[in-house]
Amino acid sequence: MTESSTLQVRLGNIAHGGHTVARHEGRVIFVRHGIPGELVSVRLTDSAPEAKFWRADVVEVHEASEHRVPHFWDAADALKHRDPVGGAEFGHISLAHQRELKSQVVAEQFTRLGGMKAEDYNFPQVQEVAGSTDGLGWRTRMSYSVDAFGNLAMSGFRSNQLTAITSMPLAHPAIEASGIYAVNYSGIDRVEVAVSSSDDRTILVLLSEASSGAALKVAKQFPEGVNVASFTQRGGSASDGKGSLEILAGSPWLNEKVLGEKYRITGEGFWQVHRSAATLLSERVVDLLDPVRGEQLADLYAGAGLFSVPLAKAVGQEGRVFSVEGAPGTHADAKKNLRDYPQATVIRGRVEHVLRQVSRDAKLDGVVLDPPRTGIDKQVAAELGSSGVSRICYVSCDPASFARDISRLTARGYELEHVEIHDLYPHTHHMESIGLFVRR
Structure with a gap:
C-alpha cells in the first residue's frame, strides 16, 4: 500500500x-x-x-x-x-462516551503496564469536572505556530503542514476575545499565550523570534485596552532556562489564587492548563495525603509551589516541606510563592539528584509526585523505596507512564490504595490521574 x-x-x-x-x-x-x-x-x-x-x-x-x-x-x-x-481529536465523540473510552484506556494500561489484575481490582471511571459541561473554553494556556503570512496557525497529528486559525474553541474565552488572532506575527516562530484562571483581565504573550526585532514590532500591534505582557527569547527556550527574556510591554507574570492563597506565575513558569485544575488537584492532594502538623514532606516536581503552599500550611512551623523543581523560572516562582513559610525549603535541581540528599536530611513522612508526562525514572522509584516514606500521592497526566510507575512503586514495597481519574482535558485523549500509595 x-x-x-x-x-x-x-x-x-x-x-x-x-x-x-x-x-x-x-x-x-x-x-x-x-x-x-x-x-x-x-x-x-x-x-x-x-x-x-x-x-x-x-x-x-x-x-x-x-x-x-x-x-x-x-x-x-x-x-x-x-x-x-x-x-x-475527540471532538466528534459525545463527552460522556469520551470519558467511557478514556476509562477503557486506563483499565488497559493498568493491566498491561501496571501489572494489575482486572479480577482483583475495580478500575476507576473517568470523572467529569464540575463547570465544564460542554468541554469548551477550559484552556488557560495555548501554544501556536506562525505560518508564512504571519498568521497564528496549528498543525495536525504528525504533520508539518500549518493551518491558519482564527479561533480555538477550547481556549479560555479571555484568550479568544483578546485580539491575538488579528495580529501579524511575521518574524516570529512560536507564540505562547496564557491567562490567569482566577483573574482573566491580564493576557501574557511569549514570542519566540525568528528574526531580530520582530517581537517589538509585533508587541505594538496588540489592541488598546488589553493588558498584554510580551516577551522575546534568544539562545534557547523559556522552559530550559537557556534563553533570555526581554519584557516588551505590561507585567511579566500572572496572579493566580487557589484555596485562598495567592501565586505568582511568570511567563515561562509552569501552571495547570484547565481553568479548574489547580483548585481541584490541590484539594484532592491535600485530602489524600492528609498531612498533619509537625510532619516532614517533600513536593517533588513542585513547579511554582501549587501543592507546596497548602502542605506547608498543614505541617505548620513545627514541620518541614521540601519543594523541589528543576526549571529556573518556575523555581523562582516557587521561592516567591513560599516566601512567607519558613518551614518550606525551596530547592532547584533534578529530582533524581536531590531526593537522596533530602532523604538524608529528613525522615520523610509523605511525598507528592507531579512529574512531567514521562513519569518518574527508575532512580526516583529506588530512592523512594529506600527512604521508607509511608505514603506517596502521585499526580499524573499520562496513564501509560503512571501505570508503568505503579509497577515500579509496588516492586519497591508500596500498594496503590486509591486512584481517581479526572477529565481535565475534554475533547482530547488526555486525562489526569491521582493515586495514593501506602507502604506495605
Missing part, C-alpha cells in the same frame, strides 16, 4: 493516544478520528511495508456510532479537512 491509499475497515478497541485499532489483511492500523465499532473508510498516512503497524485517518463514515456528534471545530474535523489540526 502507498500513503494516501484508502481502505474500508471496521474499527476495534480504543488505544492510548487517541486511536482506535483496526486490522487489514493481518496488519494492525492505528486510526484517528473514529469511534470503536464504526465502519469507515480511512486514508493511510503511514504505510511503510516494513512498519510493524500502519497509521490512518477516517475520511468517510459508513456506519456511524450512536456516540458520534458533529465536530464543534471545523478546522479539526477530519471529515471536512485532509489534514485537520490537532488539539481536539
Whole structure:
C-alpha cells in the first residue's frame, strides 16, 4: 500500500493516544478520528511495508456510532479537512462516551503496564469536572505556530503542514476575545499565550523570534485596552532556562489564587492548563495525603509551589516541606510563592539528584509526585523505596507512564490504595490521574 491509499475497515478497541485499532489483511492500523465499532473508510498516512503497524485517518463514515456528534471545530474535523489540526481529536465523540473510552484506556494500561489484575481490582471511571459541561473554553494556556503570512496557525497529528486559525474553541474565552488572532506575527516562530484562571483581565504573550526585532514590532500591534505582557527569547527556550527574556510591554507574570492563597506565575513558569485544575488537584492532594502538623514532606516536581503552599500550611512551623523543581523560572516562582513559610525549603535541581540528599536530611513522612508526562525514572522509584516514606500521592497526566510507575512503586514495597481519574482535558485523549500509595 502507498500513503494516501484508502481502505474500508471496521474499527476495534480504543488505544492510548487517541486511536482506535483496526486490522487489514493481518496488519494492525492505528486510526484517528473514529469511534470503536464504526465502519469507515480511512486514508493511510503511514504505510511503510516494513512498519510493524500502519497509521490512518477516517475520511468517510459508513456506519456511524450512536456516540458520534458533529465536530464543534471545523478546522479539526477530519471529515471536512485532509489534514485537520490537532488539539481536539475527540471532538466528534459525545463527552460522556469520551470519558467511557478514556476509562477503557486506563483499565488497559493498568493491566498491561501496571501489572494489575482486572479480577482483583475495580478500575476507576473517568470523572467529569464540575463547570465544564460542554468541554469548551477550559484552556488557560495555548501554544501556536506562525505560518508564512504571519498568521497564528496549528498543525495536525504528525504533520508539518500549518493551518491558519482564527479561533480555538477550547481556549479560555479571555484568550479568544483578546485580539491575538488579528495580529501579524511575521518574524516570529512560536507564540505562547496564557491567562490567569482566577483573574482573566491580564493576557501574557511569549514570542519566540525568528528574526531580530520582530517581537517589538509585533508587541505594538496588540489592541488598546488589553493588558498584554510580551516577551522575546534568544539562545534557547523559556522552559530550559537557556534563553533570555526581554519584557516588551505590561507585567511579566500572572496572579493566580487557589484555596485562598495567592501565586505568582511568570511567563515561562509552569501552571495547570484547565481553568479548574489547580483548585481541584490541590484539594484532592491535600485530602489524600492528609498531612498533619509537625510532619516532614517533600513536593517533588513542585513547579511554582501549587501543592507546596497548602502542605506547608498543614505541617505548620513545627514541620518541614521540601519543594523541589528543576526549571529556573518556575523555581523562582516557587521561592516567591513560599516566601512567607519558613518551614518550606525551596530547592532547584533534578529530582533524581536531590531526593537522596533530602532523604538524608529528613525522615520523610509523605511525598507528592507531579512529574512531567514521562513519569518518574527508575532512580526516583529506588530512592523512594529506600527512604521508607509511608505514603506517596502521585499526580499524573499520562496513564501509560503512571501505570508503568505503579509497577515500579509496588516492586519497591508500596500498594496503590486509591486512584481517581479526572477529565481535565475534554475533547482530547488526555486525562489526569491521582493515586495514593501506602507502604506495605
